[in-house]
Amino acid sequence: MEEERRGGGEGVAEGVLYVKVMTDEQMEVLRRQISVYATICEQLVEMHKAVTAQQDSLAGMRLGSLYCDPLMTPGGHKITARQRWTPTPMQLQILESIFDQGNGTPSKQKIKEITLELSQHGQISETNVYNWFQNRRARSKRKQTAHLPNNSESEIEADDESPNEKKPKSEKHTHENLPRTDALSIRGTQTNSDVLSVDPEPNLRQGMYASNDSS
């Protein structure tokens, strides 16, 4: 599927000319920047849709066409694929055994040692190890949360913008959910004359960042 991730070098008859024409860092930068204005463009599309919809109601004409089909979508950037680390079976085994030792919280020093150990079996970085443990613990904990809560109620979550509800997200968020809108939130809410009204309604918590005035 992704054999053409480096589509830059076409015309190769035989052999996979496998060269990177940009460093990951460069690619990351570009990706970021492109993503920025791609999102903005998406907002523009939404606005245009809104505007044309108004006109539509007046003239009765319909011209709702999407004129924005970028090469990538904010939901899935297909610009580049960043390869991610994959532990070798050997590494995985070692990691698993360390994890099973109960020393659930490997400190930084541990991480270094483990990384050094694992680097004998393949490329690896401390970040990889760190992430692995983080994920391992988090996911093992989530598995336990699948305790068949048998919630007899049916909380009707009508607002499922995500049709795929396979992920067992039966967790319980014990914190207040702030009515957060998505990235392109400028289209909703008040597009009235009060578009730019600052809504300084911060969900200020108890402590915040400064209990007192440090001035």
Place this chain on the structure above:
Amino acid sequence: MEEERRGGGEGVAEGVLYVKVMTDEQMEVLRRQISVYATICEQLVEMHKAVTAQQDSLAGMRLGSLYCDPLMTPGGHKITARQRWTPTPMQLQILESIFDQGNGTPSKQKIKEITLELSQHGQISETNVYNWFQNRRARSKRKQTAHLPNNSESEIEADDESPNEKKPKSEKHTHENLPRTDALSIRGTQTNSDVLSVDPEPNLRQGMYASNDSS
């Protein structure tokens, strides 16, 4: 030539020896181009905001009906309901710019100003800003533990079966004064080319964070 000028950091990642065909200058060119586009888009958004707002406010004379509820549904609860704040690209840009300014720890007063500024681009609270800076600093500092004093990685190792890569986050740069333009600040920076001089909303950035009155 200058294909190896940039101290990107990585030259050989895994088995694959790749060359850098993009120079700093090329990169800079792309960056600036994208920056221009981003700025244009940003201004377009503002323009459309003004337009839609105007239409809406003039609905009494034009439409005469409150039919301005096409797709947005001001009270649309079904857009997305996330518990966690996610900065919009524009907000991110602004935050990054501020962060790169080296003004380090923003004081409480700064936070307020920044929050006010960012609220023009989406829902945000002071806590969000504070957390962002906290995380930003902490994580950028964690980018220093991946190199060994005598780590000669000039060797091309192709023995491993794990095609992986380090984690070069885009912000490898410490907040040192980069000679290049900052990460496209699509915000206040009035487009030098004055592409679309439509700025009917002077109150977009009233205070900004320029007013440094911290204690």
Place this chain on the structure above:
DNA sequence: TTCATATGAATGAATG
């Protein structure tokens, strides 16, 4: 192809 899932990585928020 498309969908579903596992999982590495990113990150906002919380805790010390």
Place this chain on the structure above:
DNA sequence: CATTCATTCATATGAA
């Protein structure tokens, strides 16, 4: 501030 937690995003892989 330094670490950790919790959640989400993105990608690799396999099944339908």
